[in-house]
Amino acid sequence: MRTLKFLLRKEFRQIFRNRALLPMIFIMPILQLLVIPLAADYEVKNINISVVDHDHSTYSRELISKIHSSGYFRLADYSNSFNDAFKQIENNKSDLVLEIPHGFERNLIRENSQQLFIAVNAINGIKASLGGAYLNNIIAGYNADLRVQLTEVQKFSRRPTIHITSSNWFNTLLNYTYFMVPGIMVSLITMVGVYMCALNIVKEKETGTIEQINVTPIKKYHFILGKLIPFWLIGVFIFSVSLFGVARGVYGIVPVGNVGLLYAFLAVFLVAVLGIGLLISTYSETQQQAMSLAFFFMMVFILMSGLFTSVDSMPEWAIVIAKCNPMTYFIEVNRMVILKGSSFADLKNHFLIMGGFAVVFNTWAILNYKKTS
Amino acid sequence: MGDVVLTNISKTYNDGKTVAVDDVSFSVNKGELFGLIGPDGAGKTSIFRILTTLLIPDGGTASVSGSDVVKDYKTIRRNIGYMPGKFSLYQDLTVEENLNFFATLFDTSIAANYDLVKEIYVQLEPFKKRRAAKLSGGMKQKLALCCALIHKPEVLFLDEPTTGVDAVSRKEFWEMLYRLKEQGITILVSTPYMDEATLCERIALIQGGKIMSIDTPDNIIGQYPKKMFAVRAEKMSTLLKELREYDPIESCFAFGEYHHVTFKAENGNNAEALNTYLNQKGYEQVHVKQTSATIEDCFIRQMNE
Numbered sequence: 001m002r003t004l005k006f007l008l009r010k011e012f013r014q015i016f017r018n019r020a021l022l023p024m025i026f027i028m029p030i031l032q033l034l035v036i037p038l039a040a041d042y043e044v045k046n047i048n049i050s051v052v053d054h055d056h057s058t059y060s061r062e063l064i065s066k067i068h069s070s071g072y073f074r075l076a077d078y079s080n081s082f083n084d085a086f087k088q089i090e091n092n093k094s095d096l097v098l099e100i101p102h103g104f105e106r107n108l109i110r111e112n113s114q115q116l117f118i119a120v121n122a123i124n125g126i127k128a129s130l131g132g133a134y135l136n137n138i139i140a141g142y143n144a145d146l147r148v149q150l151t152e153v154q155k156f157s158r159r160p161t162i163h164i165t166s167s168n169w170f171n172t173l174l175n176y177t178y179f180m181v182p183g184i185m186v187s188l189i190t191m192v193g194v195y196m197c198a199l200n201i202v203k204e205k206e207t208g209t210i211e212q213i214n215v216t217p218i219k220k221y222h223f224i225l226g227k228l229i230p231f232w233l234i235g236v237f238i239f240s241v242s243l244f245g246v247a248r249g250v251y252g253i254v255p256v257g258n259v260g261l262l263y264a265f266l267a268v269f270l271v272a273v274l275g276i277g278l279l280i281s282t283y284s285e286t287q288q289q290a291m292s293l294a295f296f297f298m299m300v301f302i303l304m305s306g307l308f309t310s311v312d313s314m315p316e317w318a319i320v321i322a323k324c325n326p327m328t329y330f331i332e333v334n335r336m337v338i339l340k341g342s343s344f345a346d347l348k349n350h351f352l353i354m355g356g357f358a359v360v361f362n363t364w365a366i367l368n369y370k371k372t373s
Numbered sequence: 374m375g376d377v378v379l380t381n382i383s384k385t386y387n388d389g390k391t392v393a394v395d396d397v398s399f400s401v402n403k404g405e406l407f408g409l410i411g412p413d414g415a416g417k418t419s420i421f422r423i424l425t426t427l428l429i430p431d432g433g434t435a436s437v438s439g440s441d442v443v444k445d446y447k448t449i450r451r452n453i454g455y456m457p458g459k460f461s462l463y464q465d466l467t468v469e470e471n472l473n474f475f476a477t478l479f480d481t482s483i484a485a486n487y488d489l490v491k492e493i494y495v496q497l498e499p500f501k502k503r504r505a506a507k508l509s510g511g512m513k514q515k516l517a518l519c520c521a522l523i524h525k526p527e528v529l530f531l532d533e534p535t536t537g538v539d540a541v542s543r544k545e546f547w548e549m550l551y552r553l554k555e556q557g558i559t560i561l562v563s564t565p566y567m568d569e570a571t572l573c574e575r576i577a578l579i580q581g582g583k584i585m586s587i588d589t590p591d592n593i594i595g596q597y598p599k600k601m602f603a604v605r606a607e608k609m610s611t612l613l614k615e616l617r618e619y620d621p622i623e624s625c626f627a628f629g630e631y632h633h634v635t636f637k638a639e640n641g642n643n644a645e646a647l648n649t650y651l652n653q654k655g656y657e658q659v660h661v662k663q664t665s666a667t668i669e670d671c672f673i674r675q676m677n678e
Contacts, residue, residue, distance in 0.1 A: 003477065003478065003480075006477040010463070018465065208459050208461030209461050209462065209463055211455075211457055212455070212457065212461045214426075214427055215425050215455045216478040217447060217450045217451045217478070218478050
């Protein structure tokens with residue numbers, strides 16, 4: 001115990017003396033958490049629309065102002081011919097063209113039907129499909145309004161219609177940051193855990209201090225614990241600052257579920273992640289090698305964790321990879337507990353799997369560490 | 374019975390392709406200052422790493438203070454001090470913190486063994502709040518020695534302790550070793566510098582993983598079979614070539630400001646004959662004198678045999 005205490009004291013001294021590393025550990029994660037959720041937003045705003053109005057009627061103007069006031073669209077251009085509008089698409093000045101035909105108002109009242117033409121620039125698929133869908137929605141709404149206005153007198157519609165109302169659960173306002181912040185928190189903690197742990201051990205190899213340690217009677221598990229505990233504590237610290245400081249203070253995200261449950265999962269998760277760091281360190285001789293190896297894994301972990309794209313919509317083989325990724329589980333748990341208030345019973349499997357990861361990575365690392373020294 | 378005993382130790386790297394240590398046997402007596410002398414790549418560090426339990430030998434057995442390096446590695450680690458060739462203490466910790474840290478790893482304290490390191494530590498004391506990275510080369514080496522000594526080891530392994538250290542510090546360092554030896558500590562030191570060999574009590578000349586000879590420096594020099602002559606003149610580099618082409622000469626090597634020369638036949642008038650020969654060839658200020666062989670001469674001779 002006494003040895004471990006001194007090892008920890010030495011480790012913390014070194015960490016706090018490293019002027020270059022310190023901001024990386026404590027400030028970068030917070031900064032990233034402040035910036036990334038605001039940028040990584042799938043909600044499409046500011047869609048540029050070109051309107052070609054051949055009608056110039058009250059109805060067409062009403063439709064245009066409805067589109068404009070929705071907040072999603074910005075009127076880039078108001079022209080008289082489709083060719084002019086298409087030029088705007090070609091120059092990347094607008095994303096959508098809405099063409100209102102001549103006699104729009106007249107035909108709509110007299111013949112009860114009229115057609116509109118929408119041309120979408122589909123280079124950015126998400127923007128195109130969402131923009132098209134928004135526009136369709138607005139036009140449908142406008143259509144419904146018109147129906148009410150025109151059929152007022154009849155009171156009862158002769159055609160039966162199904163009216164759909166939806167209610168959003170767990171994230172009522174569809175606030176994108178509610179979804180992103182818990183996920184990004186996990187990725188930052190993973191990065192700090194994997195990188196710092198791996199680099200720290202490899203640094204001892206590089207400077208030869210590990211040899212000096214190896215000729216002392218110090219026990220291997222003391223040495224490994226001396227390396228894992230500091231970064232475990234740092235991980236818990238960063239998580240706390242992210243959860244209470246940034247998520248709550250800045251984004252107003254208050255966990256619905258039990259915070260203790262979150263910390264329990266964090267504790268197991270950190271052991272697994274530090275195990276990965278330890279494993280990487282046993283396979284590398286220099287910090288450069290460790291960095292490259294850690295970077296490769298981090299890329300896979302982040303992109304295949306369901307942070308940005310849903311795991312369920314991945315192809316079969318990708319789902320298998322995502323299931324082998326510890327980050328996937330913690331992101332899921334974080335979102336479940338923070339947004340949905342899930343209880344331990346819902347997370348039993350997650351705990352079991354994460355415990356498995358922790359055992360596998362650490363055992364593998366320790367076996368390999370013994371072999372190489 | 375020696376304090377450090379090696380019996381037929383061998384070690385290869387790259388799946389047996391590179392032989393680092395080839396069937397090495399020697400023993401070091403208790404309280405002896407023993408030198409392992411050889412050029413870079415001779416296998417000195419591999420032998421040290423085997424004896425300090427950092428490397429497992431492919432064949433043979435070795436023991437330190439009666440404990441086997443493979444089976445009883447735990448006992449050995451408690452009883453030895455090791456100073457690797459490369460400075461390997463924590464650069465971001467201060468002098469005092471480094472020393473304290475290594476003391477606690479051995480469950481002891483600076484105070485408990487202060488008398489052993491006192492002499493070296495007083496020189497470091499003014500810098501005790503300075504980080505190890507900011508020390509000069511000589512100071513770093515003293516700190517490393519302190520850290521290797523802090524737990525009062527029975528055997529001290531010093532792997533090329535004087536490489537990259539200035540002449541004054543080297544001299545000081547050897548004086549420190551003598552005083553440690555007086556305290557009964559067995560010291561194994563390796564060095565590529567032949568001039569340091571005479572400072573050891575006994576030496577082993579090592580080359581290509583093989584031990585060429587083990588004896589006291591005086592005996593090794595005494596066993597040199599030929600008379601040694603030192604030759605000097607102007608234009609030393611052309612002189613070396615000239616000497617090697619001169620038929621009666623057996624060997625000739627550059628050695629400081631002289632060339633060391635031996636003759637095939639040991640006649641009394643070899644020196645005069647050479648002197649006349651060189652004068653005839655047009656060399657000026659020719660100076661030929663008999664001299665004693667050095668460890669380096671012995672080493673070169675044994676290497677070529």
